[in-house]
Amino acid sequence: MLNIACGTSMTEYRQILKRWEMKKILGWIFACTLVSAYFFVSISGNLTTERNRVAISLSDTNLGSSSLSIAVIGDIHLPEGPAPLLKLQNLMRDIKATQPDLVVFVGDYTASPRAIVDMSSHRENIINAMKLIDPLPRAVVLGNYESWSDPERWLYEFNRLDVDVMENQTRLVRTANGPVCIRGLGDKFTNRYKYVDYPAECQGLPQLTITHDPAGAFDKHMTGLVLAGHTHCGQVSLPLVGPLWVPSEAPSLAHCGFYQDKQRSVFVTSGVGTSILPVRFGAQSQWDELNIRWN
Template identity: 35%
Template sequence: MSRFPFPTGRTRTIVLAILATVLVIASLVVWKAWRDTMGDPQVLRTTVTLADMPDGTDPVTVALLTDIHVSGPDMPPKRLERIVAQVNALEPDLIVIGGDLVSDGRLVTHVYEPNEIIAPLAGLKAPLGVILVPGNHDHWYDWPGLKAALSKTDIVVLENEAHEAGPLAIGGLDDEYTGHDDIPATLRAMEKLAGAHIILSHGPDPTPDLPEGSVVLAGHTHCGQIRLPLIGSLGVPSRYGKRYECGRIDEGTKTVIVSGGLGTSVMPVRFGTRAQVWLVEFRPEGE
């Protein structure tokens, strides 16, 4: 005989109803986490006017990809291949990648080799090219190996350097989180080029140290990755807290666009956030 017999009558009905409710809620939570983690990226759009872009210049649409984090279980190369096809279908003029190509944390089920990580990215196509800066996970994993694999593609890698892409001068900051960034060197490199200035950085934290009027494309924060109802994100990897957590931030004369990224970090799960691709249209200020 059971020491704690299951309730009978009305009590039994109430207990069964509670258990059924808990089961339904748990199922919905699991479904949402799966959808948020593995769903196709959201495509978010915004327009930024540039004071140093000459009047009459045709608009330039830039696709911003960040925090790809190729690893098992949630971002195998095959999934990245599908995302690359989705990005190409958007037909951007230029594609920029804000680092963190890989993830190799404790909860990762499979760590891929540099060539496996880079191979899908070689399929990205845009008339003005593809530009990339490294992130903290790239430096922690094997940046020389990743860079060697990237050298076999047409992707332009910037480490505190600049590159002219049509009417834009892209300054690519190396990763600030690991202390590899050099803002003065990047700005000097940009000054040597024609074109309106855009900063590509893995994370948004260099923004306060940049000149007035700067436009920054960044990631790193994952938009919190896990955001609970009524509570919000459980944490943002930034020394400025939630100041640059997610999305477009217009701060004085500066504009920062922070993508939620594509993959995951630390835990292979998203909740309350989705993978993101930003399409940013740059126009002359007078138009």
């Protein structure tokens, strides 16, 4: 509030008014600086990949007491070049050092195909980096960015480099905690999804489904645990507003983290990388360590 005493001359009034206007300008500059610093620190922090530990308890009358630790990695969106590749390699080594029972990759390994000059070499580099978690058991599915960069070639290269990849298939995977039945389903977002049931040999064993777009988890036939990615938890999620855009037909409550209803349990990872813009706000870059117990 501006107070001016009686008898103040016009010249003094103008000087007081000028000082008042300058204080307001400096105040706005200070406020904008604080807001900018907040966003800069938040965005920088959100782009730093962290380990996210989650405990999940599930009830299954067909299964005795069982537990499993699963590392979930999704939406890497790796750009081309030695520096991003080294960062991915180090991430794989860090995850391996935690010694999970199982590592699952839920798709979107490459950055935009239009930004990749040599996709053949880039594809091979990504797959070889994923192999650094050997000899830990793993399960792999493709995402929409692989669908947009020749999915058949991705499938061929995974197999050529001796990395098993699933698309609407099931596998019996042996872990340190015993065998697990894994169902790998195609990406719903790019129409490569097809529901398949578990085979008879999976009865009485821990079962889980991996897919890219969590919309696949809401197939009317789907039951049990589903692990997915794709959403980046919105990538930009504003306070009070939430995510600006999530490209999935999954219910909004199943866009990030753990969701459960009477038919299914779904975990959606925030993922590691970014797409469209190299920015994350309110959506941490992370890989997830799920400690799952079936009772």
